[in-house]
Amino acid sequence: MELYYINQGSLFKLITTKPRNTPIGIAVMQSGALVYTDYSDTYRTVNIVKNEKIEEMISLQNWKPLVVCSTSSGDLLVIMFSVNGNHSKVVHYSGPTxxxxxxxxxxxxxLYAAQLRL
Structure with a gap:
């Protein structure tokens, strides 16, 4: 992932994800840590980048995390789809909980009738 200065358009930082990671949803926490989702069939995780180290924060089995956002309280909202793409939900996390x-x-x-085919 490449992070750029918005005003200058120049590269700020390059973060190399784990091999085969597929970063889709990206959010910045209040702490400044970067959070991203990996919806691949292999991983299905929400990861956090702290001090340029990637840590797996949430691991899912039957769901693929797609979109992530950080709340003002520092929690996460994750939109996810079932592995067959027929169901979706929003999950509120406090850390990994x-x-x-x-x-x-x-x-x-x-509540959500969208189908996902990725």
Whole structure:
């Protein structure tokens, strides 16, 4: 991943992900740490870059993390799709701990009907 100065357009930092990582969603935490999702069939992880070292923060089995955003409290919201792409949900994490999942309404119907084919 290449990080650029917005105003200058010049390269600020180059971060080399683990081999075969597929960074898709990228967010910056309040601490300044970079967080990214890897939705590949091999990894399915949310990773954090601290002091130029990559650490696996969240590992998933039946879900692929796609989009990530950082909240003002320092938590993460991760949009993910089932491995077959038929289901989606938003999960609220505090560090690696799942705090809340939003997938169904009060009638048990999916809130999100999008299908993903990556």
């Amino acid at each position: 799942e705090k809340q999942t939003i997938q169904f309404n009060e009638n048990g119907k999916p």
